[in-house]
Amino acid sequence: MAGFKDPDVRIVPFDALSPAGSPSACAVVAFVDPPEDPSKFLAPLASYRSFLLVDLAANDWPGLAARVRNARHAKICDGHLILSTKIAYTLEWTALLSAFLDDGFSFSTEILERFQIAAQELVTNAIIHGNLQVEIPAEKDADVFARVFSEVEDALSDAAHAQKPLFISLGIGPGRVDLSIEDQGPGFKFSHFVEKYNDQAFIKGLDYVLHTVDSFRKASHKGNVSIRLKEKGAEPEDTFDVQSQSVAIMSASKVLYNIINGHLTDLGYANIQRITADTPSLESLPASTAALIILSDIPFENVKDRLSRMRTASNKQVYPVLYQIDEKSGHEFDDDFFEYVNEILHSPVNFNEFASRLKVQLGMFQAKENLHEKLDFYLSELERVRPEVQRYEIFGSETIGGNGVRNDTQAPAKIHYYGSQTREIIADHIHTKKPEFSPEWYFQSFPTIADNPHFAAGIAFRETGMTPILLISRLAAEMRTRTDICDPDAAFAAIKTLASSILPAHIDRKVLVLGLSDAQDGHVCFWTSGPFSLFRIVTSDSGTTRITKEGVGIVPCANGAQRFKRPGLYLISPEDDFEEIFVDMEAAPGKDLPEKIHNALGLPFFALDVHFPEDGDLS
Amino acid sequence: MQIDRQESKESIVFSLKEKLSFKDHTLFNEIVSSLETEKRRIVFDLSKLEMIDSAGIGMLFLAQKIVSRNGGTMTIRNPQGQVKRVFDITSIDRQIKVVTSEE
Structure with missing residues (x-):
């Protein structure tokens, strides 16, 4: 690689890397045989603006390296590793990356531990399930471990598997660290592995990830997972593609958010943002936000405050979808719920024409305390953001949940409800505040x-x-x-x-x-x-x-x-x-x-x- | 992973060091195999264990299963750092006794 004249780029043998000479310097480190102790050369990498570490045994790396060059999201440092599956499996890369973060940056112990937990599971999954296509049964015994280990070793003895590349990208910003892992597997369907919101379901590595990271994204049809961890109070950065339709999820629980996120990625959404009570501003919501899913695991007062602040924000058109869950009951996010969300997000309404298409939906409520106040508030919010709505279409029944979909172009708002108490509150709201409305009631039974x-x-x-x-x-x-x-x-x-x-x-x-x-x-x-x-x-x-x-x-x-x-x-x-x-x-x-x-x-x-x-x- | 073993009349203490992950199953399996007929109290001291993953948790549950089947008891002692964090998020103490002192 002699003759490279750019003074900000150094190309060195792995054991000759010295700290960066300028804050914008980048490092490219390539090797054929891994060093016995990679930590010796990882520490200096922290001084570089970005680095690329390449295992030359990983096939197709030149073309893939070009793609890596475009992956720049960090403000402080970003690093990219292209490893062969064999090297990724042999060396303890997650421990090394954790040490890299610990030595070069001032992250809290909490972030470092959470990072190590999540990175370990994700890298292991990418190697074993992604590149080597080995499955691990849920029910484990000594024979299972031995059998899986044997399968992994057999797969690694095949050069076709051993040389498959694994991409690990690290992005470091103020108070946050992003990690992306791309393998050569077909990807996975989130719902196959995370069927329930259940804090006891710690069988799969994915469960550890969901309970550890602040956000989790995956591609829908290939092996590509990204996570973010951030310190409390760190400003979120908008790294999403603001051109494509996005979904915002307001939830106090990162586990719930990660589960919803995972299912939405199964449906093909890639642009999902999480809003918490700590999110300082909603200005980061892209203008193309199609839906705001508010999980009522956060206190109602926070939701009220959040929506009230949105009133004074710039002209954001959001699409309230409200779903109430009961954490204690171990609620299952079944296919019906995600079909419902998907139906809303994929309705014939063109979300870029909010002003001309007048469809608003209010999700399902179950009888909970403060129901009257909540419903009245949400109905008022719905009427505020959609002043052109002329009537409600109300689906439900006294005892069973209603279903039924109606496509109508005459400024309807669709409300599903459960329970006679909910229905009475809706009727009271209409009667007292919107007497000019024309509610239409559709029922299955009585x-x-x-x-x-x-x-x-x-x-x-x-x-x-x-x-x-x-x-x-x-x-x-x-x-x-x-x-x-x-x-x-x-x-x-x-x-x-x-x-x-x-x-x-x-x-x-x-x-x-x-x-x-x-x-x-x-x-x-x-x-x-x-x-x-x-x-x-x-x-x-x-x-x-x-x-x-x-x-x-x-x-x-x-x-x-x-x-x-x-x-x-x-x-x-x-x-x-x-x-x-x-x-x-x-x-x-x-x-x-x-x-x-x-x-x-x-x-x-x-x-x-x-x-x-x-x-x-x-x- | 490194393992130290200390035995007394009443108990066997396994001190695990460095890490417990999928690649350590062969060595861990040797411990588990030795417990098949063991009646003494089994203690896993994790005070020097730096990292554990989901496979490592699975191995601990496997050890618990074998010890219980034999009518014995198993305790995990002094998890630290990342290991303790994994224990907290998995609530492993609901199924395996975890203590933070010499016992």
């Missing part, structure tokens, strides 16, 4: 409808094979194209025509209930394509609940629709064989009301809670 004249609710017969939401969506979409929608009778004629065309022909006994009301007379109609029975649920003054067959509570309309005459809770069933039925619900078996009704009636039904602006019958 519906109740907010006391609001501007409501629309729908239940579709399950035998259609369509989910209720899908059917109503289609119907609603059709209705919105009709200019004569202000006439409910005409609307129902249109619905009937449309329903006949979309419902399977072989189902000849269908009940389709679609409620519409307007501000004028508030009546609710329903349409059926066949015979039906109508029941009414009545609760007496003594609290006894009974189901009675209703014969006079409806008024037929000219177009075949039926109109409810009085408010109440109704059940509509396609079965019409009953002349008279009276069921005392108190004696009916079942845990909750829908189950009791089903067991008591023994027939399919749809429930509708009919309200009117004024109590009493309509003439």
Whole structure:
């Protein structure tokens, strides 16, 4: 390598390295046989602005070294090691790197110990699982260790494996150290190895990493892992690609953050930032932040404070996704949760056009203390960041979680909830603070409808094979194209025509209930394509609940629709064989009301809670 | 890894030095094999152990399993530095007795 004239670059034999002569000097150290004690030459490397240490036995290193030159994120020092698998396995590189950090920089003992723990596991994984493709069973015994060791030794005796390169990059900034490791393996799916948030699951090396580092990133389809450790109070540096869509995660627990992070990388996200209570400013959030996932393991007061500060920050558009977890219950982040997050992040909305697309989602809440305050706050935040939202679409049920996806372009906000208490709080919020809103309630089992004249609710017969939401969506979409929608009778004629065309022909006994009301007379109609029975649920003054067959509570309309005459809770069933039925619900078996009704009636039904602006019958 | 062994009538103390990782399993396995019929109290003194990884923790659990199967007891003594940090994050003391004094 003679003839290199740049005075800031020194190319030396490994045992002749001296401390750097200038603060911008770089060192390139290459070797064929490793030194017996590499620590002797690692110490001087700390004085160089950057260094490249190359094991010449690692194949393809010249091309890969060019890539390394572009990896400059550190402010103080960055170092890159290109090692053959055999040398990486033979020498204790993590101990050496730890000594390098200890000797050359003033990191705390805590950072040094955490670094050694994480680096040891990651380098071991990269060698054994990545480059050598050897698996270690979870359940270990003496034979397992011996067998794995033998497999590793056999693999290393093959030059094709022994010479596979391993890249280790170290970046050092003020109060932080980054470590990246790239192997030649196919990568791994995070969810295969970290299935639960469980602080007892210390079987795999990855668990040690997640509990040790401040942030963890991995590539989705290749062997590439990066970690960061930082001292308390150290300023985070924005090293992310600000052009691509990013996700911010607000969490107190780095383990939870690392788990969410890992799963999101499985989904292909590479730009994930963590916000903690210590993060001094949210200005570092890229403008393209698509979602802010707030895990409520952090105190609610911190979340309030954080969101309040965001109000005064520059014009950041963030997308609140809130998910409440209960650490003590050992909550599992199952596929449903990550599908939900992925759905939000991959929705048809173009996140670069926030101003024109109006979709906001509020995640799931479970009943917890301070629920009223939290929900009210989050709903207010949602309304503040999305003033153009005109209505809510609210999914859920009294006893079970709701599902159902609705794509709508009319400024909706989608809220999923669990529990009747949550539902009541949402209804109260709408009633008191957003009376102009039009909440739409969709339920799977037993519906109740907010006391609001501007409501629309729908239940579709399950035998259609369509989910209720899908059917109503289609119907609603059709209705919105009709200019004569202000006439409910005409609307129902249109619905009937449309329903006949979309419902399977072989189902000849269908009940389709679609409620519409307007501000004028508030009546609710329903349409059926066949015979039906109508029941009414009545609760007496003594609290006894009974189901009675209703014969006079409806008024037929000219177009075949039926109109409810009085408010109440109704059940509509396609079965019409009953002349008279009276069921005392108190004696009916079942845990909750829908189950009791089903067991008591023994027939399919749809429930509708009919309200009117004024109590009493309509003439 | 280096191992020193001290025996008394009631106990055997293994003092581990330097590091306990995957590559040390052969040597550690020799210790474990010798415990198959041992009835005395087993102590692993880690006061001079500088580093342990997940494989090393696995080996300690393996030793515990064998000692327990034999009706014996096993104690880990004086973990330090990085080793103690690993013990803290894994809460190993929930499954293996860990003490910080001569016992």
